[in-house]
Amino acid sequence: MPRITIDDQSYEVADGRTILQALDDLGLLMNGVDVPHYCWHPKLSIDGSCRLCQVEIEGFPKLQIACNTPVKDGMVIRTQTDRVKTAREGVMELLLVNHPLDCPICDQAGECKLQDYAYEYGATHARTREPRRPAKKKVDLGPTIVFDQERCILCRRCVRFCREVPGTGELMVQGRGDHSVIETAPDQPLANDYSMNVADICPVGALTTKDFRFKIRVWFLEDVPGVCTGCSNGCNVHLGVANNRVYRYVPRRNDAVNETWMCDEGRLSYAAIGAADRLREPQLRGADGRLVAVAFDAALEEAAARIRRAVDASGPGVVVALASPHATNEDLFTLRRLLEALGTSSAAGVAVPNGRSDALLIKAEKAANGAGARALGFGGPGPVLDRIRGGGARVLIALGHDVLDPAHGANEELFRSLDTLILLDSHHSALERVAHVVLPARVAAEKLGTLTNHAGRVQRVEPAVEPAHLAYAEGETLLRLARALGLALFEGPWDPRAVSRAIGAAVPAFAGVHVDSVGAEGLPLRGPSA
């Protein structure tokens, strides 16, 4: 392992890395050691064209670009000398020669590397009197992205991304010199499953997403770390939150899960959090067969009364449950505890929705925690559905409505035969039509807890927003239901931290893997994963 010196500090770095890569490996890049850069990106091939990352290396007469210079044992690098500063100022000045300097009306302002570096490393005034190059505004590159040629600094991250990550290669540089522009080929729009990542990696305001642009100034957003719940990959995200509303997901780097990327479908799935079809009111089915909104406690009391009546009449075996693959491990463990307390623990399953997958990030399971449900002992929904069909089940506690997915061979009519369907759900569905008790549930962005991705990696979610209505996490609702039934599942009120620790005590795979131990990047389940 080569030992190098950067700004008088000595570091051991991996062989075969370039200086910028080594700094990135050490976690020091722009986080202790400032080597500003535009074209270099940790997950894309090296371009070496923006020339901003020049550093001084002992033994080299000229400054060298840190992105493409391999480390060598004994290399002595300086990143803050006058020569380096002059070179950076020079590059920054040249980058701004054709830039419109329209930060006040640019949507990237506040998270723009051109703006940031111009403040940090640039000169204080412009020397150019020349007109800017003619360039197009608001170029429609495809269904998701709008391009502003004026602001583009031609770092070509977007071009390399399309070639190297989705492999679709829609973008290219058309023309030469200062008349170069990023372009798509005629009738070949930028349209791939990962297209919106180009807006994240665009260091300037050239590429913006149609979904987010001009919705809000980014400095009003709080970035809350979380996990995309669109599929079982569990891509790490930042939820951009303001006014108790999620405005966007942007990928959060996790080299073990999603590197720095996420798919467009997952990215846009934030919209479900504040969607109009959120289930907002607790409801009971009245004598006339219609659902009526009631107070939460009234609904809970009715659910408890119905369970108690059924168990008193026919024993606990008539109570069955369907877990939700969207709920947290903590919610699902609470369901398991409730069923155990009722004495009917084997009568439960989980229905996981399926869809399209690819070799990159998109997984077939369209739920964030199917693997967690399986790790917690929930099998497929078949046995539960069979018992409903056979009449052996009289009460169903359903978390979510994924069982209606045609793949499982059940529609809402199947559930009419039940005496009681208690539905805990975050969004409206056809299952409500046959439910007797309906209780609103939270979504992952409103909870503290953990989710287990397809590879058995346990990742933390935390409340980014509060629901606009009274709703509890499924675990809390179930705990309250248990209390109403006189059953003790856990000590005290709902405490997802305590529940998270309790999982490890009961399920060996979760030993030591809980909401406070998994950190920002998650931890794998112990032993063979789910």
Added chain:
Amino acid sequence: MGLEAPYVTGYLSEHFADAAYATLQGYQAKGGYEAAKKALKQMSPTQVVEEVKASGLQGRGGAGFPTGQKWSFMPPGNEKPKYLVCNADESEPGSFKDRILMERGPHLLLEGILIGAWATGAEKTFIYVRGEYAEPARQVQRAIDEATAKGFLGANVFGTKFRHEVVLMRGAGAYICGEETGLLESLEGKKGQPRKKPPFPAQYGAFGMPTTVNNVETFCHVPHILSRGAAWFKGIGTDKSPGNTIFGVSGHVNRPGLYELPLGTKLDALIFEHASGVPGGRKVKGVIPGGMSMPILPAGMLDVPMANEFLRERKTMLGTGGVMVMDETTCMVRVGCVISYFFRDESCGQCTQCREGTGWMNKVLNRIERGAGNPDDLDLLLDVAGKMEGATICAFSDAAAWPIQGLLRHFREDFEAHVRLGRCPFPESFAL
């Protein structure tokens, strides 16, 4: 059609007036291919490399890198196929020597390539010919076909076990495809944009294989070096710059054309003795000595010997030997506008300094020429040019900066007059 043979000939071009010399038979009649046969049958590749090193041959494509040393960078062994590339893109404005070599001496080129291939262990050579060079490409392709039919190229060169194939490709028309790694990209069918280094072509060249790139004229010297010896070659030219070169003289001279002369020939001799001086008896104002990317020399420096060691002392270089003469009627701001327009248009646009600097300089120069210059524009130009030097992937940015620096170094008064008068003081100037 074809270009006129050089007015002054030497060992490279002495038979160029004879059309038969372009044919295999005619070339062999003058002793052609004997040097290659000698190399393949009597010399080891190392001996060939050493002989070329000993000759002191410097590349004739512009940078003047020692050819033997370049060949020795090729990795030994046969782990991967190795390639030679002949840079026949000749896109430097003012240069037209490779064109005549290909039109009149295509077999000389092929023989040089064969020797280089033997020396470097290359199994294939790609000749990348400038797209506009239809006739040179036709001649070289005809020569390749002749040599292949004769067994001088192919599976068993001269009946030996050495295998060598030559493939000609015509470029698609960008100056930057003459830069060796831009050429490699273009050769591979990609956009001609220079590659960052490392890796260097000798490690990762054409199609990812170890590759050496040499200029047309460079190859053409090699058969002569092998047949007459390194000592003979070193006896021509200067101590540090041996051999002849073919100067292309253009601009304000009575007899523009090609002149094969030893390196170290004085610039004034080239202009006044060989190219017959300036029309109308006017005075020389400035001379670009080696293609447009080389800084200009003022009239007071015409006694310079045309070899890098002397030209460097005057802050310029031999480049490709394309000599452009400008007389006293020339507006040097106009010259700057034309040069900067060319580089602005031809910059590949990858590196910030080059992409933005070429455009900025061109806009400032145009503004000065229009009469809207400011006194501080001159220093601004020098500052921008300074930022463009030595900081980019390839030497294009330097090549764009140097000529403007040269104009300001020697003809600052032209620029100042434009600013002071608010107009161009040269009424005869051509329209931009």
